[in-house]
Amino acid sequence: xxxxxxxxxxxxxxxxxxxxxxxxxxxxxxxxxxxxxxxxxxxxxxxxxxxxxxxxxxxxxxxxxxxxxxxxxxxxxxxxxxxxxxxxxxxxxxxxxxxxxxxxxxxxxxxxxxxxxxxxxxxxxxxxxxxxxxxxxxxxxxxxxxxxxxxxxxxxxxxxxxxx
Amino acid sequence: xxxxxxxxxxxxxxxxxxxxxxxxxxxxxxxxxxxxxxxxxxxxxxxxxxxxxxxxxxxxxxxxxxxxxxxxxxxxxxxxxxxxxxxxxxxxxxxxxxxxxxxxxxxxxxxxxxxxxxxxxxxxxxxxxxxxxxxxxxxxxxxxxxxxxxxxxxxxxxxxxxxxxxxxxxxxxxxxxxxxxxxxxxxxxxxxxxxxxxxxxxx
Numbered sequence: 315x316x317x318x319x320x321x322x323x324x325x326x327x328x329x330x331x332x333x334x335x336x337x338x339x340x341x342x343x344x345x346x347x348x349x350x351x352x353x354x355x356x357x358x359x360x361x362x363x364x365x366x367x368x369x370x371x372x373x374x375x376x377x378x379x380x381x382x383x384x385x386x387x388x389x390x391x392x393x394x395x396x397x398x399x400x401x402x403x404x405x406x407x408x409x410x411x412x413x414x415x416x417x418x419x420x421x422x423x424x425x426x427x428x429x430x431x432x433x434x435x436x437x438x439x440x441x442x443x444x445x446x447x448x449x450x451x452x453x454x455x456x457x458x459x460x461x462x463x464x465x466x467x468x469x470x471x472x473x474x475x476x477x478x
Numbered sequence: 479x480x481x482x483x484x485x486x487x488x489x490x491x492x493x494x495x496x497x498x499x500x501x502x503x504x505x506x507x508x509x510x511x512x513x514x515x516x517x518x519x520x521x522x523x524x525x526x527x528x529x530x531x532x533x534x535x536x537x538x539x540x541x542x543x544x545x546x547x548x549x550x551x552x553x554x555x556x557x558x559x560x561x562x563x564x565x566x567x568x569x570x571x572x573x574x575x576x577x578x579x580x581x582x583x584x585x586x587x588x589x590x591x592x593x594x595x596x597x598x599x600x601x602x603x604x605x606x607x608x609x610x611x612x613x614x615x616x617x618x619x620x621x622x623x624x625x626x627x628x629x630x631x632x633x634x635x636x637x638x639x640x641x642x643x644x645x646x647x648x649x650x651x652x653x654x655x656x657x658x659x660x661x662x663x664x665x666x667x668x669x670x671x672x673x674x675x676x677x678x679x680x681x
Contacts, residue, residue, distance in 0.1 A: 383577045388536050396577045417539045417607040421587025
């Protein structure tokens with residue numbers, strides 16, 4: 315005759331089931347993993363359009379999509395999104411700690427939303443930013459390539475994203 | 479001496495009626511909450527130290543970079559360059575996705591790793607991301623990445639810490655209790671954040 319499990323064991327099994335269901339709940343939705351407030355706008359603005367006519371979009375909330383080509387390797391506070399044209403990408407910056415992108419989103423597709431922003435930098439600030447980004451990636455900053463450093467930087471101040 | 483109310487049903491005198499033994503209950507509560515909170519305190523404390531130094535290192539991931547050399551590939555269209563690079567670098571197959579930030583540079587993405595190849599220079603960096611043992615999960619919980627049920631658990635833990643702090647002040651009495659040197663230690667502990675805020679705001 316089979317022995318009945320003890321009340322304690324049965325309770326522990328039920329608690330484990332409830333915990334498993336609760337933990338499995340909200341994080342990765344079927345349509346992707348949501349960061350921040352996710353995305354709400356339906357109209358997608360191509361990154362090429364933003365970079366071709368940046369002044370027309372500065373201060374506006376935009377929804378973009380593309381391939382995540384890089385992630386802030388320390389704090390997960392930005393991702394670079396490849397444009398629809400070759401050689402173009404746009405940075406989605408998020409507030410430190412409010413949204414944290416994990417390293418594994420690199421190489422995945424993202425839909426993101428935020429305010430398109432222009433940051434005017436002096437040459438010194440631009441060089442310092444480039445040096446800091448190189449340091450974050452564990453690379454040596456080459457001032458000889460300083461010609462690549464732009465004085466005005468456009469980026470999206472991100473409020474949410476969905477990574478698929 | 480027992481009062482008239484301390485007489486048992488059988489008429490024998492019972493124990494003396496005393497006040498509520500709140501200090502004994504307080505100590506028992508402090509002790510048991512302490513046991514209950516050990517694991518979570520370690521998780522939050524260890525990951526807290528790790529996350530405090532996020533400007534110096536990535537506390538959740540380790541990145542391993544391996545440099546490889548190959549016979550340079552002519553700069554052409556992306557798909558042709560990817561096909562040649564996969565062959566020259568002996569990669570396990572076509573990547574899930576690829577991107578060219580510059581004409582001569584191709585980034586190829588696989589599950590959990592990527593390759594950045596300078597086709598003209600014949601140099602590639604293979605980058606693999608590894609979750610740090612234990613710290614990855616501890617940091618995930620600390621940052622409340624699971625949300626949902628974990629939010630409730632973290633809130634409950636915070637409430638228990640409040641209880642631990644309050645009950646801790648009343649475990650001992652006398653010279654080492656709150657009325658003795660305890661009050662000075664409590665004030666010294668409170669002075670640290672208060673002074674910090676004063677300095678940050680007004681100095």
